[in-house]
Amino acid sequence: MQLWFSEIHTPYVRLDMQIERHLFSGQSDFQRIDIYESREFGRVLILDGFTMLTEKDEFVYHEMLTHVPMAINPDIKKVLIIGAGDGGIVRELAHYDSISAMDMVEIDKMVVDACREFLPLTASKLDDPRLTIYYEDGLKFVRQKTDEYDLIVVDSTDPIGPGEGLFTKEFYGNCSNALTQNGIMVNQMGGTVYADDILVMQRSFKRIHSSFPVARAYQAHVSTYPGGFWLLGYGSKGLHPINDLKAENWRALGHKTRYYNTKLHAGAFAMPNHVLKMLNEALV
């Protein structure tokens, strides 16, 4: 017997992965959660039919959403993490002794519980003593915060289902208010290959651009995301993502990373022309 999971990338494109073993399925108040053991990608977390992470390539996404801002501002002490119930963002941030507190706001406790049990690779640091987990709506949580966080990482699902509020203009404005003077916000914006993903990415970029004096997109190659070429967003009140990179400082920390390095850092912000065009069109 062969079991295949097919992810619908567009009505005309599917990626199929062969499944070795079913590990978990649950319907929470917010979404359907599935975890499978796949033959090529290791364990896979699927929310509402969309691949959130695979053990084979999750390091790309999680490293790029954490080490990029940490290498720009080594003084980051207090971090807000929105979403990220699988724990991958916390795992990367936990490397930094300089971080004193992490607040993680995940709307869906079932995701955290399932990942603790079946995805130890990403959930390994969810017991870090610096971490507080709030099972709340990130949109509401961030509304109450002012000048409090040095870094906000928005690791959301796409704006269908529980992630919807995290793509609104209000949300990005509140993130800006919640950040300290040298604060940085990073988020998952969307893809660059298929039309629906591009629209989501453009909407997100437009809102970051209207909420932050410094707004940029940067790229990460996540093979199991639709089209593989994914954009992350960068917003800050003043820190430039390349000019303010503290490369030597970061290298001196000695973190062992599998994707990120300080040479790649600048390259990640250098976009192909067709993507620059999408980003420019988003601002019209």
Added chain:
Amino acid sequence: MQLWFSEIHTPYVRLDMQIERHLFSGQSDFQRIDIYESREFGRVLILDGFTMLTEKDEFVYHEMLTHVPMAINPDIKKVLIIGAGDGGIVRELAHYDSISAMDMVEIDKMVVDACREFLPLTASKLDDPRLTIYYEDGLKFVRQKTDEYDLIVVDSTDPIGPGEGLFTKEFYGNCSNALTQNGIMVNQMGGTVYADDILVMQRSFKRIHSSFPVARAYQAHVSTYPGGFWLLGYGSKGLHPINDLKAENWRALGHKTRYYNTKLHAGAFAMPNHVLKMLNEALV
């Protein structure tokens, strides 16, 4: 009725694209050739079951194999192209008035004929008066050449079937001999995501490294190639791919590109750590 083409990326991963219309199938002396009209990617050229190009993203691959070397050495005049029967490489090179002659060596005339008829997007410059097409084995052709070409572009299939000889040590040595003092060779090396593609890529990189004093890998994001994260090879006797970039010179030419730009140029050579590891392991 729905017709789907499934490309086998590994025994456990497939990419499916819905087909609108069958345009061409043929069995040449060398390989099976199929051209389909797909709904998402436009027309698709498939050799022996593997996607060689789609109209949607072929610009990435063709631009990166041509403008990268042309922006490093603006004095390139005589070019040898191996493979590339679809015409995409020639189309990009034809923009340069500075090029005086292009020799294209494609083993399979049926590919060229089919692409002329069904892939006008890539085959559009195959009648450029500077172009001579030789329907021969590239391996044998390059053996007879010394100090003749300023650029060699190796746009080969993978080393199964007709592309096999183009991944041998002898071939890269002969390319080095065929190049002028400031000559550059670029080639398609292989993928970075799936094990079989990585082995091919590593073998190719090892051979470039042993044949050229300057040997590097650079990346291009081609969504329809397995895993999407593809490596191209760069070999030269002395020109450094970044230090010798003539960025202003290239921009002054005013070429309209969809992927390549001179900022991205350096970024394309900045590899993630896991890919650096693959490249280093190839040289052990």
